[in-house]
Amino acid sequence: MPGPATLSTVPTSVSESSWLRVALDFCQQLLGGGDTDPRPWSILTEGIRRLVDADAVDVVRPSDDARVPVCAALGRVMALPLNGESGNLGVIEVRRRSDQPSFSDADFAGGRNLAQEVTRALELSDARAAQHRHRLHEDRERIARDLHDQVVQRLFATGLRLQSTVTTSKDATDRTRLSEVIDELDDTVRQIRTTIFALNCSGSSAxxxxxxxxxxxxxxxxxxxxxxxxxxxxxxxxxxxxxxxxxxxxxxxxxxxxxxxxxxxxxxxxxxxxxxxxxxxxxxxxxxxxxxxxxxxxxxxxxxxxxxxxxxxxxxxxxxxxxxxxxxxxxx
The missing domain is CATH 3.30.565.10 (Histidine kinase-like ATPase, C-terminal domain)
Structure with missing residues (x-):
């Protein structure tokens, strides 16, 4: 018959693996959909709730405008901070009513491991988002340069040639039509320059x-x-x-x-x-x-x-x- 040591270590091992399973499910959903997708957070909170038979699980992020209200009757709390290399990324609060058992040492140990995995996933998600914004900014700058160096300059040169043709044309009707075309080219150049400006200032806080x-x-x-x-x-x-x-x-x-x-x-x-x-x-x-x-x-x-x-x-x-x-x- 197994001794006390065997009996005490089996549930702890199972509990730790269960915590890591919840963390893995969250990470897979987060890195597949992004920080703004609500599904990873639902998987995380519901998984923790089932794991420790909690009455409420609340994730508070620094970017939240207001934290989700929690019933005042929920008196037993396990707070799991999400501390990354760049600072605090939030906290997971797991709550039980006052008449329920306190959270065990194993719960805290598993919760800390889960919080570490969640933090790593958040930092990786943020890094990917930053890379995407950087690539997008570079693409916009390239498009703006191409519009200015190729499209605008060619249209401007075409307008100058047409203006010289207007001055040498002897037909009044042709001069009128050419002048209208030149005006249209000027409007087009102005619209393109507006687009160039919009591309350059997008992503800027100025x-x-x-x-x-x-x-x-x-x-x-x-x-x-x-x-x-x-x-x-x-x-x-x-x-x-x-x-x-x-x-x-x-x-x-x-x-x-x-x-x-x-x-x-x-x-x-x-x-x-x-x-x-x-x-x-x-x-x-x-x-x-x-x-x-x-x-x-x-x-x-x-x-x-x-x-x-x-x-x-x-x-x-x-x-x-x-x-x-x-x-x-x-x-x-």
Whole structure:
């Protein structure tokens, strides 16, 4: 008949292997899906709960906005910190009610081993995510360089050749058509440069008026199924005061919202230009036009934002068929 030593070591061994099995299942799910996938965390918490017959298992990460509330009646706690090389990555809290048995030394030992494996998996997942962001940033920089060095330069050279043809052409109709083509090329170059800027500033925390306009146009437009076209002209980020940036953001937000929510537009164009004398913002759409008191109230707010800087607001009919909103403020 086995002695006491054999009886005491068998359950401990089984318990340790069970802890490691839960950790392995978690690691496989995490590294396959990523830190934002809820399934690995469900596997982890449910596995721990079954393993030690816990009443609640709570994982708290430093990035959590608020921790999950736990019933105050759960009085017995086993806290398993997730301490990695870069610092604390969170804590696993395993709880039982006060009338339940305390956690054993074997539970703590197995829990510590599990926490170590979870920490290693989190660090590996974070490292993979950082590598992915780095590769993505490099790809965006390469695409931006190719667009500038190949596409923009070729279009610019084509525009110069067409301009020289305009000056030598004797046919008025041909000159008019060529001038229209040149204008289209200029618009295309501006749009490509806007795309280049968006590629360069994505992933950067630096704030600028260009980036603000792009982010607002994308976020508000996507809410209404729109993809606004944005063009920039002039040294916008150099000349514009930070106080004006907040007002430009509000104007873009209001203009795109009006186009999508009230005017049922399918096309929205945003043109922001800066000279030494003036900042001018044009927003136009192909919607049904202005209607309703709420839209007129919104236009009044935008007009006041311009007037407090000594500027103004002009609202008229857009060549696209909808509304053209012209908002301008002096920069001198």
């Amino acid at each position: 704030s600028s008026l260009r980036r603000t306009v792009l982010e607002v146009a994308e976020s508000v437009g996507s809410a209404f199924g729109l993809r606004p076209t944005v063009c920039f002209r002039g040294p916008i980020d150099i000349l514009v005061d930070p106080g004006v940036v907040r007002d430009v953001e509000a104007v873009v937000r209001e203009g795109v919202t009006n186009a999508g929510k009230h005017a049922a537009a399918s096309i929205v164009r945003i043109d922001l230009s800066a000279s030494r004398a003036e900042l001018r913002l044009l927003i136009e759409d192909d919607g049904v036009g202005l209607s309703g008191s709420s839209r007129h109230s919104g236009m009044g707010n935008l007009r006041r934002r311009a007037e407090q800087h000594g500027g103004g607001l002009v609202v008229d009919r857009s060549p696209l068929g909808g509304v053209r909103l012209g908002w301008s403020v002096p920069l001198t």
